[in-house]
Amino acid sequence: MGDGMGDGMSDRGWTVHGSTYPLADRWIRVRADDCTTESGVPVTPYYVLEYPDFVHVLAEDEAGRIVLVRQYRHGSASPSLELPGGVMDPEDADILAAASRELPEETGYLGGRLEPVVSLSVDPARYTNRTHLVRAVGVRPGPAAPEADEAIEVVRVSRAEATRLALSGAILNAGHAGLLLIGLSRG
Template sequence: MEWRVRSSRYVVRDRWISVRADECLTAEGIEVSPYYVLEYPDFVHVVAYDADDRIVLVRQYRHGLGGTSLELPGGVAEPSDADALATARRELREETGYQGGSFALQATLSPDPAKLTNRLHLVVAHGVCPGRFSPDRSEQISVELVSRAQAYELALSGAIMHAQHVGLLLTALQRRF
């Protein structure tokens, strides 16, 4: 079933993304060339509940969309992060100021197994408390707290536009740790 890679070359390679062009042969010997693979670092998204059982969301500008997007907090795993939980704690604190509480890895998924090499980690946190946040200089983030019912409605109504976030939020709302 696996394809054989006869050669690879990088079309783009920088700190955020690498685009690889592979020359492949399928198990049946059919040539697929070039086959573009995007290499991104792993990332984490957090469904965080505060002491009042409200979910912490962020609203921020997204250049690809050309507008603001209501989303789950999260971001790219840094080499200094010990694991997905460390990334989740760091990103939640940086983007929202919320910290503390208990964190658990709920799922590790592939955002697009056809062309992406990275993994997406869904972390759920309970009992987080507000604090001071420090987003990256390029991020202009506002924090919004919503009830479970509101989060569910936002996900189903299209108010949360990011398809991955809709799926992650609905998954977390269905399960508890």
């Protein structure tokens, strides 16, 4: 009996015969691959979304409260309660550098001890990027500097309330809810 992991499957993947980009701009690149599965079935086109990596920060202030942000999200046409963070910039040396840039930009919170927690794919079937969770413990308030198109409200909650928000659906973004729960379970 197998363990269900990899039974009847190999890690070889699909053969890509060619790719085109029907859409490519500063926000997203849509790649259309002409593929054949391992068993010879053609899958044409198969669309893959190429995004840069994201970094999200589970920040805990000196009082032990979790720092979240609330901002309008156009896709859902509603405000969304989330972890602070954003796209990794090309000049970011690594995920810790990106986290230490994004946290004060969005929230004004500074300092603290930073540690990487986990790197996951939001949707490995369609997305090329990873989302990274960094934990920041002992952050202190300072001046925020959000992007011109961001209107961000900083929300501080207890660890118990953060867990309740993630489990209740009050945090709409499934990736953020999952990352929050992972981060809270680690410390």
